[in-house]
Amino acid sequence: DTGVSQDPRHKITKRGQNVTFRCDPISEHNRLYWYRQTLGQGPEFLTYFQNEAQLEKSRLLSDRFSAERPKGSFSTLEIQRTEQGDSAMYLCASSHAWTGGNQPQHFGDGTRLSIL
């Protein structure tokens, strides 16, 4: 049973550059979530998908951020014109949702973004 996979594990880039992260969920999971975690804080929700549909976006997700899940499998999170404040750990999670409720979310190891 492979878990949630995220790529890359680390990304260092200069302010103003664009970055893209990838998440591959657990294969039978229909929901995929993105969270952001800064030092000393708990993860904060960014957005989530059920299959291809993006069902909710946090107000934390400014217009520089975009997420896609084109075929209902893997997802990408893009940050355009990166800023110092974007430095954080970006976590992806997946779960299986059904009419009776939502099963537990399982997290990947995250992508640590550092903006120089």
Next chain:
Amino acid sequence: GIQVEQSPPDLILQEGANSTLRCNFSDSVNNLQWFHQNPWGQLINLFYIPSGTKQNGRLSATTVATERYSLLYISSSQTTDSGVYFCAVEGDQGGKLIFGQGTELSVKP
């Protein structure tokens, strides 16, 4: 939105000691999960426990949904238990998890 508060914020234990971590939440929830974030940043699922009591080895958890709190018990602590423990809840509208600020546990040999 739902508020999640964890206590204590920090805890230092001698190896072999027991501890109780608490999570209070401000509204009714569909789901509650406990996680351990290890020093490498990995979030490990401990319990999925919207109500009732569960045990897994030296760890157990109890959620009293009607009183809006959950407890995580760690018995006979080991140095490998060190890290940050997070409680996270899913509200009535479903979907996202809302995390508490965590309890940072340090177990000394």
